[in-house]
Amino acid sequence: MSSSNNTLGIKRISASPDPPPGIQQGPEFSKLVDISRCIGCKGCEVACKEWNELGIEPTENFGSFQSHRDLSSDTWLLMRFTESEIDGDLQWLIKKDACLHCEEPGCLYACPAPGAIVQYQNGIVDFNQDNCIGCQLCVSGCPFDIPRLNPETKTVFKCNMCIDRVEAGLEPACVKTCPTGAILWGTKQDMVSSAEKKVEGLKKRGLKNATLYDPPGVGGTHMMYIVPHGNHLEEYDLPADPTASPMALKSLQEFKKLGPWSIWIGILGIILHYIGFGPEEPLDEMSFSDHE
Amino acid sequence: MNSQRIPRFTFSERVIHWAVGASFVFLLVTGLAFSHPRLYWLTYLVGGGSTARALHPLVGILFSVSLILMFFVWLKDMGLDSQDRKWLKAIMHYIKHDRDKVPEAGKYNAGQKVFFWSMSLLGLLYLITGVIMWKPEGILGLGPFYGSIVNFMRLVHYLVTVVGGLLLIVHVYLGTAAYPGTLGGMLHGSVTQSWAALHHPRWRRDKRSP
Numbered sequence: 001m002s003s004s005n006n007t008l009g010i011k012r013i014s015a016s017p018d019p020p021p022g023i024q025q026g027p028e029f030s031k032l033v034d035i036s037r038c039i040g041c042k043g044c045e046v047a048c049k050e051w052n053e054l055g056i057e058p059t060e061n062f063g064s065f066q067s068h069r070d071l072s073s074d075t076w077l078l079m080r081f082t083e084s085e086i087d088g089d090l091q092w093l094i095k096k097d098a099c100l101h102c103e104e105p106g107c108l109y110a111c112p113a114p115g116a117i118v119q120y121q122n123g124i125v126d127f128n129q130d131n132c133i134g135c136q137l138c139v140s141g142c143p144f145d146i147p148r149l150n151p152e153t154k155t156v157f158k159c160n161m162c163i164d165r166v167e168a169g170l171e172p173a174c175v176k177t178c179p180t181g182a183i184l185w186g187t188k189q190d191m192v193s194s195a196e197k198k199v200e201g202l203k204k205r206g207l208k209n210a211t212l213y214d215p216p217g218v219g220g221t222h223m224m225y226i227v228p229h230g231n232h233l234e235e236y237d238l239p240a241d242p243t244a245s246p247m248a249l250k251s252l253q254e255f256k257k258l259g260p261w262s263i264w265i266g267i268l269g270i271i272l273h274y275i276g277f278g279p280e281e282p283l284d285e286m287s288f289s290d291h292e
Numbered sequence: 293m294n295s296q297r298i299p300r301f302t303f304s305e306r307v308i309h310w311a312v313g314a315s316f317v318f319l320l321v322t323g324l325a326f327s328h329p330r331l332y333w334l335t336y337l338v339g340g341g342s343t344a345r346a347l348h349p350l351v352g353i354l355f356s357v358s359l360i361l362m363f364f365v366w367l368k369d370m371g372l373d374s375q376d377r378k379w380l381k382a383i384m385h386y387i388k389h390d391r392d393k394v395p396e397a398g399k400y401n402a403g404q405k406v407f408f409w410s411m412s413l414l415g416l417l418y419l420i421t422g423v424i425m426w427k428p429e430g431i432l433g434l435g436p437f438y439g440s441i442v443n444f445m446r447l448v449h450y451l452v453t454v455v456g457g458l459l460l461i462v463h464v465y466l467g468t469a470a471y472p473g474t475l476g477g478m479l480h481g482s483v484t485q486s487w488a489a490l491h492h493p494r495w496r497r498d499k500r501s502p
Contacts, residue, residue, distance in 0.1 A: 273387070
């Protein structure tokens with residue numbers, strides 16, 4: 001269910017032709033995940049489940065340190081671990097896989113159900129399951145493959161950035177619990193400048209390709225990563241150039257402007273034909289009976 | 293005079309036709325609802341957004357099955373021959389009701405045949421794109437389908453609907469207001485002598501002298 005009733009903070013609403021009601025001018029927040037500081041304890045996964053009271057799913061040993069194979073409607077946060085050889089050394093790549101809360105939310109743009117997805121002025125993108133129709137077009141619209149359908153409720157779920165905590169002035173649960181300070185929380189501006197310093201620090205330590213992941217194709221995100229091996233984004237499972245408006249959906253939007261017109265022109269055409277040429281009545285049936 | 297009516301469509305042909313027609317209209321209404329926020333209210337005609345989302349693919353299966361049956365039942369009469377090519381060249385005369393300049397049609401005129409083949413092609417595209425959008429997580433051992441594929445399917449599904457919607461408008465117009473006596477053939481299966489003489493003279497002659 002929606003965790004927020006903050007109408008005044010709404011910046012975008014899915015499938016709504018009307019202007020959103022948000023008039024508030026508060027700060028934009030962001031998480032900053034410093035992968036170089038993560039020790040892989042998965043405490044954030046537990047905190048996420050605990051705060052949001054999500055169902056426990058059995059873990060499975062599939063030859064990885066990872067707790068589950070994939071995100072689910074009950075697992076909004078999954079630490080992904082990938083072993084990879086970089087510059088001749090074995091590297092253990094870690095990714096905190098959860099909603100990035102894009103500034104340009106592909107899920108929201110793709111959603112056909114009014115009010116099922118809202119974006120708040122503070123940067124949080126939240127799903128309202130009471131308006132969700134379970135079509136999963138948000139999953140296809142998301143460049144990060146985050147939302148997951150709950151097969152029983154037939155609605156889609158994902159990280160809501162602990163919106164209830166944020167509105168009470170608290171940090172999200174994963175931030176609160178992280179023992180190494182690998183997940184930071186603050187205004188987007190502060191997090192970007194803090195990230196720049198941290199990236200510089202990593203570069204001095206010899207990680208020449210360290211980078212801040214805040215992809216412009218989605219307008220930047222409200223969960224950013226500091227990636228130690230920034231030239232190996234794909235191996236972290238981070239798309240190098242994600243976009244909120246892929247070509248197919250952009251074209252669809254354009255065709256949707258033309259589609260109704262072509263239907264109206266069709267209707268106009270048959271009206272004009274009817275007026276111009278009228279119905280074509282068969283001859284009097286009697287003339288056939290007479291002859292034959 | 294009733295005895296002189298010519299049987300045109302069998303009971304099963306009519307049932308199949310109306311199964312295709314009714315399911316297509318249902319799909320069009322629910323599909324339009326998803327296509328634009330201002331049309332979302334159309335979902336309430338069938339019980340709300342979630343219900344429309346759940347029913348749309350199921351009715352889509354009904355549509356596909358009916359259309360496949362229709363395809364095989366009518367296929368033998370739908371081949372385009374040289375007469376049909378002449379008919380298509382004379383289509384402007386047909387539109388203007390200049391019957392003298394339009395080649396005589398058999399059981400189906402070339403326009404109807406083109407409509408048949410168009411709907412069959414659109415139906416195939418509907419089925420492929422629709423199934424992928426229905427279960428992006430995978431179905432029948434296929435999938436999961438990635439976002440880029442589903443997004444492309446959305447585009448095709450929409451374009452097919454624009455064409456299909458236009459075809460439906462023309463089809464319904466020609467079958468009712470434009471050509472009185474046509475609808476009856478599809479409702480109770482038979483047409484009058486005069487209707488057949490006007491629209492399908494070759495077919496009428498064949499019927500009379502087997």
